[in-house]
Amino acid sequence: MGTIRSHLRRDGTTGYTAQVRRKKKGKTIFNRTATFNTRKEAAGWIRFVEAHIKAPEQLEALLQKQASKSLAEVIRLYTDSLGENVGRSKLQCLSTLTRFDFADNDVTSLTAAQFVEFAKALAKGVQPNPLDPEKIEKNYYALKPRSPATVSAYMSYLGVVLKFAGPLVDLELPEAELIRAREACAHYGIIGASNERKRRPTLEELNKLMAYFVAYSEADPRAVPMHMLVLAAIFLTYRQAEHTRLLWEDIRQAVEDSDATIRIRDLKHPRKKKGNDVDVRLRPEGLAVVCAMPQVNERVFPYHPDTISRRWTEACKVLGIEDLHFHDLRHEGISRLFEMGLGIPEVASQTGHKSWATLQRYAQLKKTGDKYQGWPWLKLIGL
Incomplete structure (x- = not known):
């Protein structure tokens, strides 16, 4: 009653x-x-x-x-439960997944065949429902094909949700079905590993970029000093976001510059997203870049990674430099160390890498010696 x-x-x-x-x-x-x-x-x-x-x-x-719960509901519960422990890329990917019609399905009813069809739609370039239907670009729904590596990332993050979110919703989630689907997708080439990128900037390209960024900074002193971030990427060799987390208090400069160290906060790790702080050695040119920055903030480079990406992309477009990513400067910096004759342990002590398997992706040697010896832009850091 x-x-x-x-x-x-x-x-x-x-x-x-x-x-x-x-x-x-x-x-x-x-x-x-x-x-x-x-x-x-x-x-x-x-x-x-x-x-x-x-x-x-x-x-x-x-x-x-x-x-019952929809796949979208389960994904949201999963990301909400992780809170700040969810990585930026993972959160962005999962949030995008919730906007596909596929995510409206009852999660427990999903089959391997449905997962395969969704992966094929991702590869084809089907776009998710827009965040704001009233404010979308004219060609928003045009197909934008995704690479096997990109589709693989979507399916991988989805797999993590189905593996660990079951207890949150008290449901038996179809992890086994997704595993079967991923095996089929790999067989048919729908998902796969990313191609190893080997793009390195030429000195001519770097000279154009440095001149552009210096002129921009002189015209607007409040702008992000991209010329200094270019030097940091090459001579410190960290990832873009890692540079923006460097703190002045984490620099340990001994009497000899060769003994200087710096702590990288939250160094990228496949499983540990927070608290993976690693101390690395600073070479003289890296220390010179740091010391050339004004101490206006607790951070050495107090800028947002998105702003750095946007300014880099704009500059390359203006200068007609094609297919050059900011991350390619990290490849350039690490390859330079090997070209100078440094061994694996010496390079790893500066970059923070734990395994040769990962580090060797950056060892794209083109010559021997230091191609930056006598480079005019070194005067910006007193060298």
Whole structure:
């Protein structure tokens, strides 16, 4: 039998909350409530609900519907539960997944075939539903094909959700179905590893960029000093976001410059997203870049990674430099160290790499010696 509770609202009117509850072996298995303006409406709602759960099969159907969750709901619960521990790329990828129609499916009903079809749609370039349908670009829905590596990233992050989110929703999630789907996708080339990038900037390209950034900075002293970040990327060899987390308090400069060290906060790690702080050695040219920065903030480079990316992309477009990423400067800096004759342990002590398998991706040697010896732009850091 349902119950009705009356309560006084803030505006002085009376509301009536109706509740229908069913228990089994002392445990509540069905509970629905609704609020109405009159007792008559509340009583009518109770009769309607009780009539629909009177038959066992009807109650079972309602319970099943009550317990079900869409894939989008599960993804959101997963990311909300991680809070700040979810990486930026992972959060962006998962948030995008929730905007596909595919994510509206009941998560427990998803099959390997459906996962494969979704992967094929991603590869084809199908776009997710826009965040704001009223503010979309003219060609928003045009197909923008994704590489096997990009599709693989989507499916990999989805796999993590299905592996660990089950206890959050008390459901058996179809992790096994996704594993089968990923194996099929790999076989057909829908997903795959990224191609090893070997692009390195030429001195001519770097000279153009440095001249452009110096002139821009002189015209607007408040602008991000991109010329200094270019030097940092080459001579410190960290990742873009890692540069922006460097703190002045983490620099340990001994009497000899060769003994200087710096702590990289939250160094990128495949499993540990926070607290992976690593101390690395600073070469004289790297230390010179740091010391050339004004101490206006607790951070050495107090800028947002997105701003750095945007300024870099704009500059390359203006200068007609094609297919050059800011991250390519890290490749350039690490390759330079090998070309100068440094061994693996020496290079790793500066870059923070733990394995040769990862470090060797950056060892793209083109010559021997230091090609930056006598480079005019070194005067910016007193060398």
